[in-house]
Amino acid sequence: MALALSQYLPIWLAYLIAALVHAALLINVIAGGALVFIWMERKIAGRIQDRLGPTRVGGKFGWLQTLADGLKLISKEDLMPNGADGMLFRMAPYISFCASFCAYLALPFADGWVALDLNVGVFFILAVLGLEVFGVILAGYASASKWSLFGSMREAAQVVSYEVPLGLCVVVPVMIAGTMNLVEIGEIQSGLFINWLIFHDPFTFITFWVFFTCAMASVNRAPFDLAEAESELVAGFHTEYSGLRWSYFFMAEYGSMFAVSGLAAILFFGGWNGPLPITHWLGLTAANGPVAEYIGNFLGMLNFIIKCVAWVTFMMWARWTLPRLRIDQVMRVCLKYCTPIACAMFLGAVFWTYLLPGGIGLRARPYAEYERAPQDSGPTGPTEPVVPVARAAGESVAVKAPVAIKALPSRAPAAAAARKEG
Amino acid sequence: MDFSHWAPINWHTVFFLLFSIVACVFGVAVVLSSNIVRMALYLIVSLGAIAGLFFLAGADFVGSMQLLIYVGGTLVLLVFGVMLTAQGPFVSMKTGGGDWILAFLLSGCLLAILVPAGFSVRAWQNRPAAADAAEGHSSHGRAPAQLVSATDPHATKAPAKTEDAVDREVVQRNTAARIGMGLLGVRVDKLESPPSKLTGGMVGYLLPFEIVSVHLLVVLIGAAYLARTKKRAGGIGSGGVG
Numbered sequence: 001m002a003l004a005l006s007q008y009l010p011i012w013l014a015y016l017i018a019a020l021v022h023a024a025l026l027i028n029v030i031a032g033g034a035l036v037f038i039w040m041e042r043k044i045a046g047r048i049q050d051r052l053g054p055t056r057v058g059g060k061f062g063w064l065q066t067l068a069d070g071l072k073l074i075s076k077e078d079l080m081p082n083g084a085d086g087m088l089f090r091m092a093p094y095i096s097f098c099a100s101f102c103a104y105l106a107l108p109f110a111d112g113w114v115a116l117d118l119n120v121g122v123f124f125i126l127a128v129l130g131l132e133v134f135g136v137i138l139a140g141y142a143s144a145s146k147w148s149l150f151g152s153m154r155e156a157a158q159v160v161s162y163e164v165p166l167g168l169c170v171v172v173p174v175m176i177a178g179t180m181n182l183v184e185i186g187e188i189q190s191g192l193f194i195n196w197l198i199f200h201d202p203f204t205f206i207t208f209w210v211f212f213t214c215a216m217a218s219v220n221r222a223p224f225d226l227a228e229a230e231s232e233l234v235a236g237f238h239t240e241y242s243g244l245r246w247s248y249f250f251m252a253e254y255g256s257m258f259a260v261s262g263l264a265a266i267l268f269f270g271g272w273n274g275p276l277p278i279t280h281w282l283g284l285t286a287a288n289g290p291v292a293e294y295i296g297n298f299l300g301m302l303n304f305i306i307k308c309v310a311w312v313t314f315m316m317w318a319r320w321t322l323p324r325l326r327i328d329q330v331m332r333v334c335l336k337y338c339t340p341i342a343c344a345m346f347l348g349a350v351f352w353t354y355l356l357p358g359g360i361g362l363r364a365r366p367y368a369e370y371e372r373a374p375q376d377s378g379p380t381g382p383t384e385p386v387v388p389v390a391r392a393a394g395e396s397v398a399v400k401a402p403v404a405i406k407a408l409p410s411r412a413p414a415a416a417a418a419r420k421e422g
Numbered sequence: 423m424d425f426s427h428w429a430p431i432n433w434h435t436v437f438f439l440l441f442s443i444v445a446c447v448f449g450v451a452v453v454l455s456s457n458i459v460r461m462a463l464y465l466i467v468s469l470g471a472i473a474g475l476f477f478l479a480g481a482d483f484v485g486s487m488q489l490l491i492y493v494g495g496t497l498v499l500l501v502f503g504v505m506l507t508a509q510g511p512f513v514s515m516k517t518g519g520g521d522w523i524l525a526f527l528l529s530g531c532l533l534a535i536l537v538p539a540g541f542s543v544r545a546w547q548n549r550p551a552a553a554d555a556a557e558g559h560s561s562h563g564r565a566p567a568q569l570v571s572a573t574d575p576h577a578t579k580a581p582a583k584t585e586d587a588v589d590r591e592v593v594q595r596n597t598a599a600r601i602g603m604g605l606l607g608v609r610v611d612k613l614e615s616p617p618s619k620l621t622g623g624m625v626g627y628l629l630p631f632e633i634v635s636v637h638l639l640v641v642l643i644g645a646a647y648l649a650r651t652k653k654r655a656g657g658i659g660s661g662g663v664g
């Protein structure tokens with residue numbers, strides 16, 4: 001966008017405007033998302049508990065309920081306990097919200113529609129979402145309340161533990177795709193829905209469920225919502241918060257729910273690629289001009305958002321269906337089930353991908369397309385940087401580089417190089 | 423509307439100054455504060471700003487690592503430890519006079535070493551201003567060429583004439599792939615050296631990488647073993663989680 005604007009404006013102003021537009025769009029995604037999700041949560045909770053949920057505000061389905069809630073929260077008194085550490089108490093909600101917002105910087109909504117096309121997008125999102133816990137910890141500590149302290153201690157233990165299996169699960173699709181760039185991971189899953197990485201092999205299928213369990217735990221949703229456990233801890237870490245500050249925590253929570261759902265959609269469910277490649281059949285690709293590409297990308301974005309909302313709905317369904325776990329059960333699920341299963345699935349996926357070249361279930365994947373695509377959008381596989389650099393240094397190096405890689409069997413680049421040759 | 427008379431802003435410089443000032447100011451704040459949790463908060467901001475500097479230099483992998491390990495991991499554990507061990511509601515620390523003197527001496531020595539070292543790096547000197555401006559504007563969100571080459575001593579030796587623009591962009595942007603290849607034993611940044619040196623340069627860091635990864639695995643298993651619940655013989659409520 002900055003490049004397009006720079007034809008009409010000086011380049012520094014173009015960058016400024018592009019950055020502001022991106023930031024404004026992303027903030028609206030979080031705010032609008034929270035608006036819809038809070039209403040959805042109340043409706044779904046009502047239906048699951050055999051009642052109607054909100055029905056009065058804004059017509060038949062009560063769809064303006066969140067707005068009424070927001071007005072109520074704004075008009076509430078902003079309280080702070082006497083013994084609280086004022087600065088930390090005031091900062092904590094913003095830290096949570098900022099962490100949740102930063103995750104959206106690297107989250108692509110369609111092919112190339114991403115604010116920051118990072119080479120290590122997956123990694124960045126995981127790192128930034130891990131920061132959200134800090135707001136919760138500070139809130140619990142600064143409130144000078146025992147309920148809050150207990151809540152935030154549980155949260156700290158839980159999130160730090162669940163980062164391990166979460167990272168292990170994310171490694172599996174990254175290894176299969178050969179890149180940490182979310183745009184490229186989404187791109188290699190284009191085509192029919194059998195190209196989605198969840199259907200790549202049985203190990204990725206199981207990995208997804210482990211990933212989603214850990215993601216639910218890391219964004220603090222029931223049955224892992226021990227930090228707020230209202231039956232034991234009053235309201236956990238946000239016991240002492242009221243009004244708008246309190247609502248920032250919830251914006252952050254819904255924001256990160258959407259972000260991890262988006263991560264799940266991109267890593268396992270083809271991202272912006274629908275179950276059928278309808279945009280390709282209709283010719284809405286870059287080959288047919290920018291307008292067709294824009295429409296195709298817009299449809300892709302709708303696809304992506306539908307997938308995200310589906311997984312957010314799944315989280316709500318789980319919240320109102322399952323009972324809350326005890327803290328020792330939470331730890332046991334993480335350390336005794338999720339982590340070993342994730343390790344085993346990682347090994348299984350490695351063997352499946354690289355010891356069965358062209359093996360079971362791999363036929364449908366457009367390998368040829370995947371290898372060719374990086375030419376216009378940058379490098380994909382780990383072997384890519386070797387080749388262009390080696391070209392500069394002459395023929396002998398260019399031959400030697402793949403040989404050097406091949407000396408390490410069962411490694412990802414070796415298999416990629418072998419596939420390239422054969 | 424004509425913007426040509428407006429002074430151009432080099433966003434790279436602006437954000438470099440912003441991040442470095444934030445890092446320094448909050449680094450000083452860590453020292454001056456006496457409340458441990460506030461210190462942790464200041465340290466987070468400082469380390470986050472340093473991660474921003476890494477992103478600015480095009481080292482997005484290192485920047486993400488900084489966020490994940492230092493900000494997300496170490497500091498959360500630090501605050502967690504404070505909360506577990508605290509006696510009163512807010513822990514505060516007083517530094518004695520002797521400690522202040524010692525700390526000033528130590529950090530002064532470090533500064534005295536680092537500043538001349540920083541100024542003596544050949545690649546960071548004598549930049550023509552025109553090249554700075556051109557490269558600083560050439561790519562948004564990516565590092566200007568001189569910064570990346572400055573962080574990477576081998577890239578400065580490489581003759582620029584053999585690279586076309588695409589290759590340079592590939593080398594600059596894919597830092598994760600380069601680091602990964604280096605850990606697997608292929609030094610991508612040394613491929614341009616003469617073939618006689620190649621065998622030496624191709625060694626990479628495979629052995630240290632394997633040692634560290636096995637070591638970390640041992641640590642993980644050991645931690646799980648040490649933290650398990652010990653089973654007492656014959657007790658009804660024995661076992662528990664473990």
